[in-house]
Amino acid sequence: MAEKKFTKEHEWIEKSDQIIIVGITEFAQDQLGDIVSIELPQVSSSFKQNDVMVIIDSVKASSDIYCPVDGEIIEINEKLLEHPELINQSPYEEGWIVKIKPSNPEQIDSLLSKEQYDELVGQNKE
Amino acid sequence: MRSPFFKNHLESNAKMVDFHGWEMPLQYSGIIDEHKNVRESVGLFDVSHMGRFKIKGEAESQIQHLITNDISKIGDKQVIYSPMCNEDGGIVDDVIVNKINSNEFVVIVNSSNIKKDLDWITENAKSCEIQNVTDDYALLALQGPKAENVLKDAGVEQIENLKSFHLLETKLYDVDCIISRTGYTGEDGFELFFDSKQVQVWEKLLETGTKYGIKPIGLGARDTLRLEAGLMLYGNDIDETITPLEAPLKWTVKFETEFIGKAALEQKKVEKKMRGFEIIEAQRVARKDNKIYDEEKEIGIVTSGSFSPTLGKPIGYCFVPVEYPLEREIKLDIGSKFYDSRLTSTRFYKR
Numbered sequence: 001m002a003e004k005k006f007t008k009e010h011e012w013i014e015k016s017d018q019i020i021i022v023g024i025t026e027f028a029q030d031q032l033g034d035i036v037s038i039e040l041p042q043v044s045s046s047f048k049q050n051d052v053m054v055i056i057d058s059v060k061a062s063s064d065i066y067c068p069v070d071g072e073i074i075e076i077n078e079k080l081l082e083h084p085e086l087i088n089q090s091p092y093e094e095g096w097i098v099k100i101k102p103s104n105p106e107q108i109d110s111l112l113s114k115e116q117y118d119e120l121v122g123q124n125k126e
Numbered sequence: 127m128r129s130p131f132f133k134n135h136l137e138s139n140a141k142m143v144d145f146h147g148w149e150m151p152l153q154y155s156g157i158i159d160e161h162k163n164v165r166e167s168v169g170l171f172d173v174s175h176m177g178r179f180k181i182k183g184e185a186e187s188q189i190q191h192l193i194t195n196d197i198s199k200i201g202d203k204q205v206i207y208s209p210m211c212n213e214d215g216g217i218v219d220d221v222i223v224n225k226i227n228s229n230e231f232v233v234i235v236n237s238s239n240i241k242k243d244l245d246w247i248t249e250n251a252k253s254c255e256i257q258n259v260t261d262d263y264a265l266l267a268l269q270g271p272k273a274e275n276v277l278k279d280a281g282v283e284q285i286e287n288l289k290s291f292h293l294l295e296t297k298l299y300d301v302d303c304i305i306s307r308t309g310y311t312g313e314d315g316f317e318l319f320f321d322s323k324q325v326q327v328w329e330k331l332l333e334t335g336t337k338y339g340i341k342p343i344g345l346g347a348r349d350t351l352r353l354e355a356g357l358m359l360y361g362n363d364i365d366e367t368i369t370p371l372e373a374p375l376k377w378t379v380k381f382e383t384e385f386i387g388k389a390a391l392e393q394k395k396v397e398k399k400m401r402g403f404e405i406i407e408a409q410r411v412a413r414k415d416n417k418i419y420d421e422e423k424e425i426g427i428v429t430s431g432s433f434s435p436t437l438g439k440p441i442g443y444c445f446v447p448v449e450y451p452l453e454r455e456i457k458l459d460i461g462s463k464f465y466d467s468r469l470t471s472t473r474f475y476k477r
Binding site: 033034036037039055057058059060061062 | 141152153156157158159346350408409410411413432433435440460461
């Protein structure tokens with residue numbers, strides 16, 4: 001399993017071949033609480049880094065999910081449409097959100113490492 | 127500020143939240159799980175952030191003047207819900223008045239309004255003795271179809287004979303307690319008012335309720351429960367710019383009595399009305415201040431919106447012009463996208 005990278009907005013990505021898998025972190029799902037719906041992008045639509053690509057509604061809040069790097073959506077996790085709670089139950093596995101083909105793969109290098117992200121989350125908890 | 131049960135919440139791993147200056151539990155096991163527990167069996171809420179005033183003396187006529195509802199319709203050991211209005215008919219607060227007898231009342235007010243209400247009541251009920259006892263008394267709510275069983279097992283006599291909106295001065299685990307059959311969930315249930323030093327009552331209720339699957343319930347589920355039941359949240363749905371006739375509180379306005387704001391309410395034409403709404407097809411959740419459109423025209427605003435765990439879909443309340451009837455289709459603007467929606471009653475759930 002490839003090493004994960006993270007964004008300040010609490011998305012995780014995992015690189016595998018020419019694509020990346022994107023989801024939200026354990027910290028993010030815990031903060032959101034019970035997730036009740038998700039709006040997913042169209043397959044083959046393109047986003048720039050930091051564009052809003054997904055909207056998640058939990059009982060208590062709505063949350064924008066940002067595109068971590070420039071790229072094209074090549075697959076969405078359609079299971080989430082029926083079972084958005086998979087993000088709560090398994091944010092890093094079954095609760096993955098989209099797969100993206102990056103158009104500027106070097107952007108991945110500047111995302112946060114696990115250590116950097118953990119430090120960020122540690123500060124948020126204060 | 128902290129409730130007497132602050133430590134209990136931390137021990138139960140509650141996620142805490144600031145609520146009008148109070149550190150209160152938002153959730154324990156999760157909002158949906160807690161919500162269903164109350165609908166299906168029983169839940170225990172710490173509502174010690176609500177303001178509590180004791181009003182003594184020649185109080186009844188003064189309270190009548192403060193509230194829009196008719197206090198003469200209740201006897202000793204009964205409870206009434208009512209808005210208090212200002213001279214313009216705007217809602218100063220919505221309160222629960224517990225009548226111990228005609229010379230002693232306990233009034234429960236919203237936490238966000240404690241200081242304002244104390245000033246307002248003191249100014250408008252001059253001959254009464256008004257005491258803010260918020261810190262001296264704890265307030266818990268025990269809600270759900272099994273709530274009566276829990277109190278029965280706790281040894282409260284006659285609890286099965288206590289009618290809705292009546293109260294009992296009794297003992298609960300040897301603690302002097304006022305128990306009223308009231309709540310904010312749309313379920314059968316009770317509110318418990320006792321000395322704030324008797325913090326063991328929280329643990330004991332959870333212990334007694336174990337066999338009914340009792341759970342502690344946070345403010346998150348309190349909000350979704352009251353939203354399904356058509357109950358108003360002060361500061362969201364109603365405030366001093368809203369009259370009880372615009373809100374679904376006409377039933378609490380008794381024009382045959384004399385009260386502050388009566389003249390304004392008699393004269394003012396009602397132009398907007400609160401309705402419920404449901405979003406058709408899409409599962410997006412509308413939130414407070416989302417706008418409502420009829421085709422291109424902006425016609426109203428969302429006051430409360432959330433997900434209904436009982437119905438499994440997003441619901442909420444909004445204000446729209448009075449001529450828009452129930453079942454009328456409208457559009458909701460959520461994050462600059464329009465969603466087909468439908469106006470409904472504010473009562474989404476009836477037990």
